[in-house]
Amino acid sequence: xxxxxxxxxxxxxxxxxxxxxxxxxxxxxxxxxxxxxxxxxxxxxxxxxxxxxxxxxxxxxxxxxxxxxxxxxxxxxxxxxxxxxxxxxxxxxxxxxxxxxxxxxxxxxxxxxxxxxxxxxxxxxxxxxxxxxxxxxxxxxxxxxxxxxxxxxxxxxxxxxxxxxxxxxxxxxx
Numbered sequence: 001x002x003x004x005x006x007x008x009x010x011x012x013x014x015x016x017x018x019x020x021x022x023x024x025x026x027x028x029x030x031x032x033x034x035x036x037x038x039x040x041x042x043x044x045x046x047x048x049x050x051x052x053x054x055x056x057x058x059x060x061x062x063x064x065x066x067x068x069x070x071x072x073x074x075x076x077x078x079x080x081x082x083x084x085x086x087x088x089x090x091x092x093x094x095x096x097x098x099x100x101x102x103x104x105x106x107x108x109x110x111x112x113x114x115x116x117x118x119x120x121x122x123x124x125x126x127x128x129x130x131x132x133x134x135x136x137x138x139x140x141x142x143x144x145x146x147x148x149x150x151x152x153x154x155x156x157x158x159x160x161x162x163x164x165x166x167x168x169x170x171x172x173x174x
Contacts, residue, residue, distance in 0.1 A: 012050040014080040015113070018073055020057040020090045033058075036086035036115075043115035044084060053078050064092050064101045074104055087116045088126045095122055102129065 019036040023029075033056050044051050053076060057069035064070055070091075073083070083105060085091065092098050105112065111130040114123065 012048050013082065014052050014078075015044065015049050015082045015084040016053045016055065016073060016076060016078060016080050016110075017044075017051045017084045018055045018069065018090060019086060020060055020067070020069065022087070022089045023060060031087075031089075036090060039086045039115045040084055043086075049082075049084065049113075051084065052080055062092060062094060062097060064097055065104070070101070074108070080110065082111045082113045084113050084115065087114055087118055088112070088123050089118070093120075093122050095125060098122065098126065 017037070017040050019033040019040065021033055022031040022036075024031070037054070041051070043049070055069045055073040055076075057067045059067075061067050065074075088098070091101060102112065112126060113130070114126065117123075117127075
């Protein structure tokens with residue numbers, strides 16, 4: 001039994017994890033470090049990831065590289081495949097700030113993985129940067145032979161008519 005567990009652990013991906021209180025600007029609601037850690041642990045367990053070390057910062061600072069927890073994390077020599085966060089927002093919501101941080105992270109041969117899938121622009125850009133299945137080669141497009149294509153001519157109107165919009169202002173969006 002113990003040998004099987006040891007073999008499984010050696011095959012697991014290894015990660016360092018990071019959490020930082022995230023304050024949501026519009027509501028002032030705080031996504032706490034404890035909440036983030038719980039989701040990170042659950043994600044790691046479900047995906048066969050062993051967390052070898054934890055780092056955190058109490059205060060959110062937009063300059064990622066000035067945070068004590070981030071500096072300690074980047075100085076960490078622990079062997080691991082990735083940095084695991086609950087959401088990329090624990091680092092920053094600014095792409096230029098994240099890019100500088102990611103360049104440092106990649107010098108260690110680590111990628112970023114997020115426990116929560118977010119759909120904001122920055123989160124999607126991070127997924128694209130670190131998920132090799134998303135950044136793969138583009139499918140080749142086939143050109144249609146000119147003999148198969150039928151030309152379509154669209155006639156430009158002589159004059160644009162806005163009378164409908166003037167008579168029905170409810171159609172105009174503010």
